Amino acid sequence: MTRPKTKKFKLQNRLSEVQEIEHLESWIASAKPDSGSNPLALTPLPEKSPIGKLPDGSFSRYAGVDRFRQLPLSKKTKDGLSAAGFLKMTDIQRASLPHSLCGRDILGAAKTGSGKTLAFIIPVLEKLYRARWGPEDGVGCIIMSPTRELASQLFEVLQSVGKYHGFSAGLLIGGRKDVDTEKERVNELNILVCTPGRLLQHMDETPNFECSELQVLVLDEADRILDVGFKKALNAIISQLPKYRQTFLFSATQTKSVKDLARLSLKDPEYISVHAESTTATPSLLEQTAMVIPLDQKLDILWSFIRAHLNSRILVFLSSCKQVKFVYEAFRKLRPGISLKCLHGRMKQDRRMGIYAQFCEEESVLFSTDVASRGLDFNKNVDWVVQVDCPEDVASYIHRVGRTARYLSGGKSILLLTPSETKMIDKLQEKKIPIRYIKANMKKVLPVSGLLAALLVKYPNLQQLAQRAFITYMRSIYKQRDKEVFDVTQLPIDEYSASLGLPMTPKVRFLKSKIKGQKMSKELVIVPDSTIDDNPIEIPQQSLSNGRRVEEESESEDDLLKENDTPRVGDDNATDTGYAMTGTRVLKKKKLKINMHRPVGTRVVFDDEGNTLPPLARLADTISDSSKLDKSKVNQRYAQLREEMKVVDKDDKVLDQKRRKEKRIKQKMKLKRGRDSEDDDRDSEDDISESENGRVGKKSKLYFDSDSDGGEGRKGKGSSSRIGNVTDSVTLAEQEELALKILSSMNS
Structure with a gap:
């Protein structure tokens, strides 16, 4: 018994919706305002005046009214507005809704906080409702916003006003990780509230995503979306949308650029600026x-x-x-x-x-x-x-x-x-x-x-x-x-x-x-x-x-x-x-200036009596009266010094090689002691046994005792000989002999 009653109820509901849609379309068509007219110039109808179809068969006008209940709206939309506390319209809503409900494109400009959001959400809901849009019809409306926060706010208003409708809506914004989940469900959504970048991402990446049947396109904060920052993304999006659609552009600072309007394929849009004649461009309070x-x-x-x-x-x-x-x-x-x-x-x-x-x-x-x-x-x-x-x-x-x-x-x-x-x-x-x-x-x-x-x-x-x-x-x-x-x-x-x-x-x-x-x-x-x-x-x-x-x-x-x-x-x-x-x-007020042309100092040599001498006077022959240098003696002295330096240089090279070798040996010993301390006793015994067995084919290694060990040297693998400590390569006697040799050569 319950099932037939449910079917009958659904059938009656469908019939009532069809009748309501026919009534709304007749009302809109018969009382729509003239193109280019300003509904605000009309005197508002009394609140208790007849609404809709009059006894003589005509319809009441809805241009210039000041309450939502006086507009040709569906019962579901009116219930949503009443539940959200929206009863009386603002200026931008009174001026734009009569034109937008007729299917006209809108360029809306109004002060901030004047109610522009409802001015485009209401006609979006009504457009899809009168077209009997369903989940199988795909995307019917796209609402774009320049920022994520504004898109989230628009989505909340859409949910509040349209909660009695059966449309599916989704919020597509960047910064979220559930892109794969969005791709699975985006094709089933009727209304998309999004940012340009996220929408373009789905157009490029989501399989079977297309908007060929789009009915309404909305740009909130249109001047910002049409700016250079979104130009590339917006052009890519517009190229994939149908040209025959209804378009709404709303902002507090609206653009009138013919080039921008041509990009969006607007057809004779209604430019509505309710505060154009206002004394201020900002709120009066x-x-x-x-x-x-x-x-x-x-x-x-x-x-x-x-x-x-x-x-x-x-x-x-x-x-x-x-x-x-x-x-x-x-x-x-x-x-x-x-x-x-x-x-x-x-x-x-x-x-x-x-x-x-x-x-x-x-x-x-x-x-x-x-x-x-x-x-x-x-x-x-x-x-x-x-x-x-x-x-x-x-x-x-x-x-x-x-x-x-x-x-x-x-x-x-x-x-x-x-x-x-x-x-x-x-x-x-x-x-x-x-x-x-x-x-x-x-x-x-x-x-x-x-x-x-x-x-x-x-x-x-x-x-x-x-x-x-x-x-x-x-x-x-x-x-x-x-x-x-x-x-x-x-x-x-x-x-x-x-x-x-x-x-x-x-x-x-x-x-x-x-x-x-x-x-x-x-x-x-x-x-x-x-x-x-x-x-x-x-x-x-x-x-x-x-x-x-x-x-x-x-x-x-x-x-x-x-x-x-x-x-x-x-x-x-x-x-x-x-x-x-x-x-x-x-903070530095003055900087130090250096004179690049200042006189350059010279080296001065004095004798015992305080008289100035040339810089190389010490190498001159002080016995003779001549102040000239003996070049032959100077060259002979230089040759002798070069020979002595060659001998000393060879000794220094040998000494340096020995010291480097000793340093490498000590480093190897330190590394070996560190490894041996970490090994277990069992491992060390295995190594000794392998050494005693005399494994063939391995190069023997030598282990040297360091001064810190103080004990017997360890045996290397494959070798029974032990090499003792490496002490200083040069003894004290040799160092003294070398020093005396250098001093004697200097005195000669």
Whole structure:
């Protein structure tokens, strides 16, 4: 009885799905908005207005509505949205969903945190649902993301909203070891959320993997995927996809390049930029500030900032992985009083995801590269975004600060610029980014360079990491394309190296020109005596005392950063802080100059009366009045000395050969004694018995007694004779005779 009831239920379910699909298609076709229209310009329908088919046989419009229940969506999608808490649409969703549900290509641009993810996940689910897509149909949708963390976040949203659908979905990202498992199941997946590299790997290596029936292609953070870094992989992927498909491109900084759009085979796409007419390109609740400080004071400002905001969630951006690792390891050893974490692209995937999850749940400081700058939505709002290194362009800045002030939440950001990077402020203001200057209260700044120098002495591995951080930062500035902002020749590299605690400035091979007219040279290290002690490093009480954290929090947070009344670029007040950094070494200001044309000294010989003589006057005939040398006597003297040296040289060679031979014999005896001491008595008896039996065909060996044995010599194999100790080859009498012979020849 149960089985027929189940079949009947399934049949009714299929019929209801077919009827729902027919109803949705009729609704979409009859009330779709005009191409190029802006649904936001329409007045939203009342919440209690009739939805769907009206009594007169027509359908209600869905363009310009503000709630998901008013859209032509399937019941499964609406249930998933309600369960996830999504009821009212954001601007980008109101503007794009009416067009995307009609099957049109979308170029969507909106501020960070504005809900772009649902703007493409909903039409993906509806497209496959209306096409009655099943497991046997293969891959129907590909959603590509530039980073693994963002792909994981998209996959979670897809699972949440589409949990009532029967589609199979998979997350394909690098850094995981289960590639073989993915290859076995990837052909059965309907929706792929992936990174470009991993998808291309499956296209090249997985048997029978093909996407010829692809319905929808989605590029999240499209401007980053279309960039040079993914160009080769993306071109290879696009060449294997069908041209007739629906394509969505979403990003906070969307591209309008005709060349890029032609690569993706877009057909009359709808360009939707809901915030194009907005007064700001960043969230309105985001408070943005900038500070101009010398490069060698950045770590001091960062350390003081963290110490003043111990009860906040702070995201710190640095330009390279090595910088992230160094600052994290150094600050972790200094213990600022708050949990520290780091995130960069060279970490294993499991660890990256674990750190991302921990930062979402607790108040801490996360040091990161730009791997965390795009798309990531932390469950709890980030209080501060601190950009220690200047972003490469305006788009990177927008994505970085977009990690805070998500949707309706507020947030703060601070950008640290060197005096040579102030041109970036003008570029930000041209793009309608409201950013204002502030200056640090240097009385509240805690110098950290001296502490770093002590750490580098105590931990040699940290010193190597500091050197790599210095080099990678210089390389990042050197390779930047915008030379108006990034000029490596304007950087005080010696001072910056000292601020990292390095005893000398590392050599930067890729820089051929001089930095500020000075060559990089090794410097003199001045380290306090206390840093060489074996005891743990003592940190000043003002920088590590946690007992006064609550009382000083409000005062420090308000006083560390103060607004600059004259925020003009180039103003002395904006850059001159009057702060003297505690130096860790003495930088050379002057170099010793050597005069290559100085007079050369000569040898002077004096006689008994103090008169100067020529250098070879001693060889002259002092009896005769002539000061000329007797060349015949000199030549005769040289010939006699040569003959004597030949004789002495032969004796020396013989003596040297004997000494070398004696040295080799002693070494052999030492090796033999070592081997004999390790052998058992049974083995030694067997060797003696073999020797007595007189084995034929082996060369006899001689064993010599050494002075340390003091006993009888051992018998060699195949020989009954014993050779005694080898003493000094030359006796004392012979040495005396040789010495007398040499002295007599000298006197003659």
